[in-house]
Each structure stands twice: as C-alpha cells, then as structure tokens.
Amino acid sequence: MGKTWCYRRAIDITPEDLKERGIRGLLLDIDNTLTTYGSTELAEGVLEWLDTMKTAGIALTVVSNALDRRIAPFAEKLGLRHISLACKPSPIGFWRAARRVGLPLKQCAAVGDQIFTDWFGTKFSGVSCFLLEPIRTDNEKPFLRLRRRWEKPFRRALLKKGVQQ
Numbered sequence: 001m002g003k004t005w006c007y008r009r010a011i012d013i014t015p016e017d018l019k020e021r022g023i024r025g026l027l028l029d030i031d032n033t034l035t036t037y038g039s040t041e042l043a044e045g046v047l048e049w050l051d052t053m054k055t056a057g058i059a060l061t062v063v064s065n066a067l068d069r070r071i072a073p074f075a076e077k078l079g080l081r082h083i084s085l086a087c088k089p090s091p092i093g094f095w096r097a098a099r100r101v102g103l104p105l106k107q108c109a110a111v112g113d114q115i116f117t118d119w120f121g122t123k124f125s126g127v128s129c130f131l132l133e134p135i136r137t138d139n140e141k142p143f144l145r146l147r148r149r150w151e152k153p154f155r156r157a158l159l160k161k162g163v164q165q
C-alpha cells in the first residue's frame with residue numbers, strides 16, 4: 001500500500017525526501033499542482049524544480065484528467081510525456097505511467113492536489129501520494145469548489161495522522 005505525505009507545494013518536495021522514501025518516479029498532476037486551474041503558465045519555481053528532479057535522476061511523467069488539447073502542449077513545454085483523460089481515481093492512468101517510467105509501483109508517487117481524484121487514485125493503484133494544497137481555488141468551477149469542501153475531513157484526518165511535511 002502506498003503512503004501519503006502532505007506538502008503545501010510541489011516545489012517543497014526535495015530529491016532528498018524522495019531518496020529517503022525510496023521514490024524514484026513522480027506522476028505529476030497539472031491543474032493546481034504545477035499551474036493554476038486552466039493556466040498555461042507554470043507556477044513560480046516549477047521549471048527549476050523539475051530541472052532539479054531531472055538532475056537527481058527522478059523519472060517524471062504527467063498524469064491528468066484534463067483533455068489532451070490542454071495537457072499535450074503543457075507537457076511538451078516541460079519536455080515530459082503525458083497521459084491525458086486519465087480518469088483518476090481509476091488506477092489505470094497511474095499503472096500506465098508507472099510502466100512508462102519503468103519503475104515498480106512502490107517506487108512511484110503521484111503529486112496532486114485533489115482528494116477524490118489524485119489521492120483516491122493512489123489508494124486504488126498502490127503508488128504513494130504527495131498530496132498538495134491547491135495553488136488557487138477561487139477560479140475553479142462550482143462543482144470543484146463544492147468538492148473542496150468535501151475534501152476537508154479527509155485532509156484533516158491525514159494531517160492528524162502526522163503525515164504533514
């Protein structure tokens with residue numbers, strides 16, 4: 001069973017954190033993880049963070065529920081392969097991504113901001129999870145904002161278990 005670590009931002013995860021935990025591949029969400037919802041600009045520090053991870057030999061790939069027309073240009077800009085329409089929390093996208101980076105599931109961790117897609121997907125698939133706080137929620141669609149409210153008890157429980165970083 002994969003583990004969960006709560007971080008604020010993707011850029012707070014260091015290669016040392018990954019080494020300590022035996023993680024060699026990151027399966028990256030896009031919206032509210034590497035950028036704000038629907039934006040084509042990377043959040044501050046993300047490009048440098050990706051470079052740091054690449055230099056440290058961490059395998060990176062993008063796994064997103066968004067449409068290919070949103071994700072493909074973004075992934076291309078990052079120089080990463082991608083899986084769009086991943087249907088998280090279905091485990092299939094994470095399994096495909098793990099196979100793509102050539103690592104066993106226990107050496108992979110998803111990096112994402114949503115409980116009901118990213119985090120549940122890691123539970124169903126067996127990869128670990130770096131659960132982030134969303135970068136910005138005020139421009140999310142109404143159903144997503146509602147889901148943010150439903151996320152709260154899960155986040156509280158995870159933090160209570162002492163998995164915050």
Ligand SMILES: [Mg+2]
Pocket residue numbers: 029030031032033112113114
């Ligand atoms: Mg997201």
